[in-house]
Amino acid sequence: MSATRNDATVPMTAAPTSAAFGLDGAETCVRMISPNGAFEPNAAAEEFLPYLDRLTEADHRRFYRDMVVVRKFDSEAANLQRQGQLALWVPSHGQEAAQVGSAYATRPQDHVFPSYREHVVGMIRGLDLVDILRMLRGVTLGGWVPEEHGNFHLYTLVLASQTLHSTGYAMGMQLDGSTATGNPQTDQAVIVYYGDGASSQGDANEALVFAASYQTPQVFFLQNNHWAISVPVARQSRTPLYLRAGGFGMPGTQIDGNDVLASFAVTTKSMDDARAGYGPSLIEALTYRVGAHTTADDPTKYRDPDELAYWVARDPIVRFRTYLQGRGIEQEFLDAVDEEAADFAADTRKRALEITGPEQSVIFDNVYAEPHPLVAEQKAWLERYEASFDEGKN
Amino acid sequence: MNAVVDTNVASASLPMTKALNAGLRRAMFDDPKVLLMGEDIGPLGGVFRVTEGLIAEFGDKRVLDTPLAESGIIGTAIGLAMRGFRPVCEIQFDGFVFPGFDQITSQLARMRNRHEGGLIMPVVIRIPYGGHIGSIEHHQESPEAYFAHTPGLRVVSPSNPHDAYWMMQEAIKSDDPVIFFEPKSRYWPKGEVRFEQSGTPLHASRVVRAGTDVTVVGHGAMVSVLLQAAELAAIEGISLEVIDLRSISPIDYGPILNSVQKTGHLVVTQEAPGFVSVGSEIAATVAERAFYTLEAPVLRVSGFDTPFPPAAVETHFLPSPDRVLEAVDRALAY
Numbered sequence: 001m002s003a004t005r006n007d008a009t010v011p012m013t014a015a016p017t018s019a020a021f022g023l024d025g026a027e028t029c030v031r032m033i034s035p036n037g038a039f040e041p042n043a044a045a046e047e048f049l050p051y052l053d054r055l056t057e058a059d060h061r062r063f064y065r066d067m068v069v070v071r072k073f074d075s076e077a078a079n080l081q082r083q084g085q086l087a088l089w090v091p092s093h094g095q096e097a098a099q100v101g102s103a104y105a106t107r108p109q110d111h112v113f114p115s116y117r118e119h120v121v122g123m124i125r126g127l128d129l130v131d132i133l134r135m136l137r138g139v140t141l142g143g144w145v146p147e148e149h150g151n152f153h154l155y156t157l158v159l160a161s162q163t164l165h166s167t168g169y170a171m172g173m174q175l176d177g178s179t180a181t182g183n184p185q186t187d188q189a190v191i192v193y194y195g196d197g198a199s200s201q202g203d204a205n206e207a208l209v210f211a212a213s214y215q216t217p218q219v220f221f222l223q224n225n226h227w228a229i230s231v232p233v234a235r236q237s238r239t240p241l242y243l244r245a246g247g248f249g250m251p252g253t254q255i256d257g258n259d260v261l262a263s264f265a266v267t268t269k270s271m272d273d274a275r276a277g278y279g280p281s282l283i284e285a286l287t288y289r290v291g292a293h294t295t296a297d298d299p300t301k302y303r304d305p306d307e308l309a310y311w312v313a314r315d316p317i318v319r320f321r322t323y324l325q326g327r328g329i330e331q332e333f334l335d336a337v338d339e340e341a342a343d344f345a346a347d348t349r350k351r352a353l354e355i356t357g358p359e360q361s362v363i364f365d366n367v368y369a370e371p372h373p374l375v376a377e378q379k380a381w382l383e384r385y386e387a388s389f390d391e392g393k394n
Numbered sequence: 395m396n397a398v399v400d401t402n403v404a405s406a407s408l409p410m411t412k413a414l415n416a417g418l419r420r421a422m423f424d425d426p427k428v429l430l431m432g433e434d435i436g437p438l439g440g441v442f443r444v445t446e447g448l449i450a451e452f453g454d455k456r457v458l459d460t461p462l463a464e465s466g467i468i469g470t471a472i473g474l475a476m477r478g479f480r481p482v483c484e485i486q487f488d489g490f491v492f493p494g495f496d497q498i499t500s501q502l503a504r505m506r507n508r509h510e511g512g513l514i515m516p517v518v519i520r521i522p523y524g525g526h527i528g529s530i531e532h533h534q535e536s537p538e539a540y541f542a543h544t545p546g547l548r549v550v551s552p553s554n555p556h557d558a559y560w561m562m563q564e565a566i567k568s569d570d571p572v573i574f575f576e577p578k579s580r581y582w583p584k585g586e587v588r589f590e591q592s593g594t595p596l597h598a599s600r601v602v603r604a605g606t607d608v609t610v611v612g613h614g615a616m617v618s619v620l621l622q623a624a625e626l627a628a629i630e631g632i633s634l635e636v637i638d639l640r641s642i643s644p645i646d647y648g649p650i651l652n653s654v655q656k657t658g659h660l661v662v663t664q665e666a667p668g669f670v671s672v673g674s675e676i677a678a679t680v681a682e683r684a685f686y687t688l689e690a691p692v693l694r695v696s697g698f699d700t701p702f703p704p705a706a707v708e709t710h711f712l713p714s715p716d717r718v719l720e721a722v723d724r725a726l727a728y
Contacts, residue, residue, distance in 0.1 A: 142508045153476075154508060158500050164466060165501070168473020175429070175455055176477065203497070206466035213461050366511035367545050369569035373644050375545075 029286060030266050031256040035314045037322025048265035055264070063104065063260050064324055065337045067096040067317045070120035072341035073129055074291075076348050077136075081295040085352060086136045092117050094258075094290030097316030098223050099193075100124065101263025102285070105271050106191055107184075108150070111173075113166035113192040116155040117223075121193065125150025130351045139357050159198040163207035163220070166192035170216035170280075179217040180277030189217040189274035191267070197228025199244070200236045208248040208282070215279035219270045220245075222282060223257060225289035226311075230302040242284035250280050257285030258316040261323075287316070360386070398447060405588045411581045413555035414444045414520075417562030418482065422452055425480060428566055431458045431467055432484030432520075441486055442522055442581055464494035471517050472502055480516045480566055488523035488575075489532025495540070502571045503546030514569040518562075523551075524615050524665050525697075525712045526579035528705040534578075535702055536666035538613075541573045542643040542675075549643040550596060551575035553617035555585040557640060560592035568596065575642075577614035597641040599649045605635035608659040608722045611650060611676060613639035616663045616713065623715035627722060634722065642672050650676065651684055658689035659725040663713050668696030690728035693721045 030048060034040045041049055074092050081089040092099065095117065103124040106112060112125055123129055127149040135143040135155065146153045156162035170190040173179045178188045198204050199222060211218050222241055226233050237244070245252025253270070255262045263285060270281045288311035292299050299308075321334065364379035399408060399416035408416070422428045430445055436459035439446030449457035460467050464485060471481035485491045491498070498519065505515045525534040542549045548570050552558040558576070565572040594600050602617060603624050610620045617638045624634040635653045639645065654660050660680055662673040677692035695713045703711050 140510060141504070142510055142512075145509070145512045156501075158496060161469065161497065161501050164469020164497065165473040165476065167466075168470030168475075169477050170473070171470060172474045172477025172479055175474075175479070202493070203465055203469060206461075206463040206469065209461050209463060210466050210470050362510075366507045366509075368548075369506060369511075369514045372548075373646075 029254045029256055030262045031259050032261040032265065033259045033319055033323045035258075035319060037319050037326060039323060039326070045262065045265070048262070048269060051265035051268045052261060054268065055261075059104070060324060060327070061329075061333065063100050063264070064317075064320055064334075065340065066100050066120055066124060067260065067320065068337050069341045069344050070096055070100075070123060070129075071317060072345040073348055074119065076345035077133060077352075078291070078295060080133070080349065080352055081136075086133060086295075087138050088136055089295045090117050090136075091289070091291035091294075092119050094288045094311065094316070095223055095225055096120060097260035097320065098221075098255075098257035098263050098285035098287045101260040101265075102191065102221050102267040102283070104264050105267035107271070107275075109186060109188045110271065110275075111146075111151040111153065111166070111169055111188065111190045113153045113162045113169070113190065114155055115159070115162065115193050115195060115198065116157055117195075118193050122149070122152045125152040127152050130348060130355070133348070133352045134355055137352065137355050139355055140362075160194055160201035160204040160207070163192050163194055163198070163204045164210070166190045167207045167210045167214075167216055167218060170211070170218040171214050173217055174214065179275055182276075184272065184275060187217075187275035189219065189271050191219045191221055191271065193221050193223065195222065195228065196224040196226065196233040196236050196241060197231065199241055208245075208250070208280075211280040212249040215277075217274040217277070218280040219267060219274055220280065220282040221267065222284045223287055224284050225287050227289050227293065227299070227303070229293040229297055230299075240284065242282060245282035248282075250282060252282040252284065254284045254286065257287030258314050258319060260316060260320050288314075290315075398451070401589045403589060405586050407584045408555050408559075408587050409582045409584050410552070410555045410558045410576070411442055411444050413559040413585075413587050414562055414576065415446060415448070416587070417559040418445065419448060419451070421482075421563050421566040422448070422456060424563075425566070427478060428480045428482065429456055429458060429474065430482050430484070431460050431471055433460060433462050433467075433486050435459060435484050440484055442578070444520070444576075445484065464490055464492075465497050468494040468497035468502060468517075468519065472497065472505060472515065475515050475517050476505075476513060480518075482518040482520060482566060485519060485521045487533045488521055488535035488537055491519075491521055491537060498541070498547070498571075498573070499544045503544045506570070507546060515571045516566070516569050517571045518565045518568075518574050519571070520574045520576060522578045522581070523575045524577050524579060525702065525708050526615060528708065530705070531702070534705070534708065536664065536697065538573070538575055538642050539666055539671045542672055546571065547643060548572045548597070548641070549575065550641045551577065551614040552640065553577065553580065553602075553614055553638050556587045557592075557594070557638075559587045559589075560594075561596055561640070564592070564596035575614060579615045580618065583618075594640070597644055597646055599637055599639050599641065599646040601635060601649055601653065602638045603634065603636040605633035605657070607633045607657055608661060608725055609635045609637060609650065609653040609657045610661045610663060610718060610722070611637045611639055612663040613642060613672075614665075616665060619713060619715055620663060620718060623718040623722070626715055627719060632722065632726070639672075645672075645676065645679070647679060647683070650680060654680060654684045655687055658687055659722075660688070660692045661695060661718065661721045661725055662692060663695040663718055665697050665712055667699045668694050669699045671696060690725040693725050695721045
C-alpha cells in the first residue's frame with residue numbers, strides 16, 4: 001500500500017481509548033456533580049443551573065431509586081440470558097445517569113424514540129420492563145403499544161433507523177400544529193436516543209439534515225458509551241461528536257453523562273426549546289458501557305482493563321449517592337431503595353419465566369392491514385398441515 | 395401547460411403524467427392527511443412534472459420538497475405515517491431507490507408487524523422505472539422483484555393513463571405500504587381516462603386483449619409491447635390473449651389461470667432480468683396450478699441477466715414484440 005499523507009496523521013492500527021475524549025478537565029463538558037460526589041458545577045454548567053431549581057427532594061430520590069432499580073433489573077436480565085431464558089440481553093450498566101436525567105426532562109405529551117438500551121427511559125415513561133424482556137425472549141418482535149406506554153416507541157435494532165422515524169414524527173407534530181403554540185403544558189417534542197456507533201450511520205446524518213432543514217421539535221440524545229461492540233469511538237470520529245451538530249446547523253452540547261443532574265438540566269433546556277419552536281439540538285452524553293455490548297460479546301478481548309477501571313471509578317450511581325449523602329439523605333432511604341431493587345429484580349425474574357409464547361397465527365396476522373391472498377392461503381395451509389398430525393393421533 | 399386537469403367530466407385524453415397528477419390532486423382533496431414528499435417535486439413539479447402545480451395549489455405543508463436523501467425521505471415518511479399522515483414519496487429514478495432500501499424493507503415493510511397490528515403504514519413510494527427512454531446508467535432499471543420479494547409491501551404498476559389515475563388513488567387509500575412503479579416510457583402517450591369509476595380493483599390483473607392460442611402476461615410498459623406483438627401475431631393467424639398484471643404483489647392469478655385453461659400456453663414478459671424475477675414466480679405458480687392444462691412449458695421473455703446496458707444498445711436488451719413472438723412460436727412448437 002502506498003503511503004499517503006493520511007497514513008502519517010491517522011494511525012490505522014492505533015487502539016484509541018476513552019482518554020481521547022477524556023471526561024475529566026474538559027471545560028466544554030457540562031458537569032454539575034464531580035466524580036467524587038461534590039456539587040461543583042463547572043463553567044459550562046452555569047447557564048443550565050436554573051433548570052435544577054425545578055427539582056424537588058422527591059425528584060432527587062426518584063432519580064436515585066430509578067438508577068439503582070434499573071441496574072439491578074439489568075443484572076437480573078443478564079442472568080436470565082445466561083440461564084437460557086432470554087435469547088439476548090443488552091446491558092445498560094454505566095449509562096443510568098444519562099438515561100434517567102434525560103428521561104425526566106420529557107413531559108407526558110412528548111414522544112421518545114429509543115435505540116435498544118434505554119430500559120430505564122421506558123420505565124420512567126410508564127413501560128413495564130417485562131415487556132422489553134418479551135421481545136428478547138423471542139415471543140414478539142415489538143412488545144408494547146407506544147401510545148399506551150408514555151409514547152415510548154419500540155426498540156429499533158437496525159442502528160440509527162429510528163433517528164429518521166423520530167424526525168418524521170416531529171415533522172408531523174409541526175404539520176398537525178401540536179408544537180410551538182406557546183403552551184408548554186401541551187406543546188410536544190421528540191427525543192431520540194442513539195449512540196456513538198450509530199452516529200456513523202447514514203440515517204443518523206440524514207436525520208440531522210432533515211431535522212435542521214425543517215427545524216423539527218426534537219432532541220438528538222447521543223449516548224457516547226465509547227464502544228460500538230469492539231469499535232472504539234475514536235474510530236467513529238476524529239472530532240468530539242457534539243461538534244458535529246454545528247455542521248448540521250444546530251446547537252450541540254456535551255455533558256458528563258454520568259452526572260444525572262447535568263443530563264436532566266441540559267436535556268430540559270433542549271426539550272423546552274424544542275417545544276417552544278426553537279428547533280432541534282444535539283446532546284452528547286459522555287458515558288461508558290461498563291458491561292458487554294450484549295451477552296454475546298466479550299469485551300475482555302478488546303478493552304484495556306485500566307480504561308474500565310477509570311470509568312468504574314466514575315460510576316453514576318455511586319456519584320449521585322455520595323452527592324445525596326452530602327445533602328443529608330438518610331441511610332434508611334438508601335437501604336429501602338436497595339431492598340426495592342432486589343424485589344423488583346425478583347419480580348422481574350418471576351414474571352419473565354411466566355412469559356408464554358404467541359400462537360402460530362402471529363406469523364401471518366399483522367403482515368398486512370388489508371387482506372392479502374398469499375398470506376391468507378399460507379395461514380390456512382399451515383393450519384391444515386398441523387391439524388393433520390392431530391388427525392393421525394385419533 | 396400548468397392547466398389543472400378537469401376531472402368533473404366523463405373522460406379525457408391524457409398522458410400518464412397528467413393522469414397521475416390528477417390522481418394525486420384528487421387524493422389530496424379527499425384526505426388532508428395526504429402529503430407529497432420528494433426531491434424537486436415542488437416548484438419544478440418533479441423531473442417528470444408529475445407533481446406540477448400541486449405545491450402552488452396545496453402549499454409547502456402538503457408538498458414537501460425534501461433534501462436529497464432517499465433514506466431520509468422514506469425514514470421520515472415512516473415517522474409521518476406513525477403520526478397519522480399518508481405520505482406519497484417520489485423517488486426520482488428507479489436506480490436511486492437503493493439508498494432508501496433499508497428503510498423500505500427493514501422498516502416500512504415490517505413496522506405494522508413489529509407493532510403487532512397496532513398501527514398502519516399508509517405510505518406510497520412512487521418510482522419511475524424501466525427502459526426505452528435512452529437514458530444514462532441508473533435511469534432505466536426495473537427493480538420490482540426486490541420489493542415483491544419483501545413481505546409487508548404491496549407492489550403495483552399501471553400500464554395506461556386510466557389505471558394510473560385510479561391506481562394512484564387506491565394506493566394512497568391503502569393502509570399498507572405500496573410501491574408504485576410508473577413506466578417512464580408510457581408517461582407521455584395519451585390515453586382515455588374515465589373519471590367516474592376505475593372498473594378494476596388495485597390488485598386485480600385484467601385481460602386487455604382476448605385471444606385463444608397463447609396467453610402473454612406483462613406489466614407496465616410491457617403491456618404495450620404485448621399489444622403490438624398481438625397485432626403482429628394476428629397477421630400470421632395466431633391469437634394472443636394479453637393480460638395486464640397491474641399488481642405485482644399480490645399477483646391476481648385468476649385471469650391468468652382462466653386464460654391458460656383456454657390457451658394451454660403461457661409466455662411471461664418483463665423488462666427486468668429474468669433470474670429470480672416476477673416472471674419466474676408466475677411461471678412456477680402456473681406450473682403448480684395448471685400443470686395438466688399446459689401444452690408447453692411456461693416461457694419467459696426478460697431483460698438479460700446483466701446490468702442495464704448503454705442506451706445505444708438498449709433495444710437489444712429490452713424485450714421487443716419480435717422477442718415476444720419468438721417465444722410464442724417456441725411455445726406453439728411444443
